[in-house]
Amino acid sequence: MSAGLWLVLAAAALPFDVRLTPEQPLQGQLFIIEIPGAQPDDRLSGTFDGSPIHPFIDARGRLRALAAVKLQRPAGKASLNLRLERAGEPPRIRNLAVRVRAGSFPEQTLTVDPKFLAPPKKAWPQIAADQKAMDRVFSAPDSEKKWLGRFIWPSDGRRGGGFGLRRTFNKIQRSRHWGIDISGEEGDPVASIGAGVVVLKRDCYYSGGTLVVDHGAGLFSLYFHLSRYEVEEGESVAQGQIIGRVGATGRATGSHLHISTKLGKIPFDPASLIEADLSEDEPPAAQPDSAPPPPPMPAPAADPGTGPAAP
Structure with missing residues (x-):
């Protein structure tokens, strides 16, 4: 098995929890991504609907990120692609489908x-x-x-x-x-x-x-x-x-x-x-x-x- 294939398989075998607030954001809405149980030196990166997410660590030590739904984005499923890096381990990857709800705009x-x-x-x-x-x-x-x-x-x-x-x-x-x-x-x-x-x-x-x-x-x-x-x-x-x-x-x-x-x-x-x-x-x-x-x-x-x- 090649080293590259081993890394892909290892990443797939090391899932991590993801919490979204709200779970189904509206068009034009900000939402929070949280990685429960993240370790202090973990690093998070990724994209939502093709745009970068914006990670940060809060005062309670939680690894979180901000993402926003574009106003013009049609309601339906949008891709959230996350990469978690931890020292001494291959990167962990999660690809999720986030349901975007239609907003009400008068x-x-x-x-x-x-x-x-x-x-x-x-x-x-x-x-x-x-x-x-x-x-x-x-x-x-x-x-x-x-x-x-x-x-x-x-x-x-x-x-x-x-x-x-x-x-x-x-x-x-x-x-x-x-x-x-x-x-x-x-x-x-x-x-x-x-x-x-x-x-x-x-x-x-x-x-x-x-x-x-x-x-x-x-x-x-x-x-x-x-x-x-x-x-x-x-x-x-x-x-x-x-x-x-x-x-x-x-x-x-x-x-x-x-x-x-x-x-x-x-x-x-x-x-x-x-x-x-x-x-x-x-x-x-x-x-x-x-x-x-x-x-x-x-x-x-x-x-x-x-x-x-x-x-």
Whole structure:
């Protein structure tokens, strides 16, 4: 028997347990991969639906990873391919089929000034530069995990304009909504949803005053339409620290905060991160049933500038 064949057979003979939370994620949702019984020096790698997973070790010593379902991914089975490396042993391989459930994404119809839909030619260079700056941030290798425990909402405003919302402007469907809009008055505080480092501070054409916080392990939070910054690029921030102020900068029709989250280059529903059981100080407690969604925000706070052409 060749050495290569022996390694393949040995890997197949050394399975390992995998726990997914939730077991059947929704379109556009973040989920957690955990390897129960992993040893301290074990290393995990792999892909979900063709995109890299993002491993980390939490404060309780658990080997976990984050993965996200793309919003446009059809419901059905998606491949999760994992590789566990342990000193002195051949790699262990597990290939799983994860069932992706269909999400529910409402539609919103708005009538806005045409100037919000077609940027003037003179704005094209800035739009391209904004996109390049964003791409540079999300293409960087994963940094070390910086957060501790669960994430929080960035403000206490009313939430509407949900993730994945299908938006029709002036009778033409223009975009999907890649974040959540939170109501607020100009100058209201905006907090970081978790500990991290500010990796982008930029006045963008579409998203206006923009901050991006790197939380480590491929996880980012983005804050749009800010009227003022309270932090500098490169600064470390704590969970709950005020990093900016609500505004209506960029392509927004009213004061509000747009919060987005990304895992690497994949945008996903911020609510799935904030609701995720990332507790680290004690065993997870039973969670109450989810509260009903808040009422939708009024149309004036609509955000026509965060569609496909925006960061």
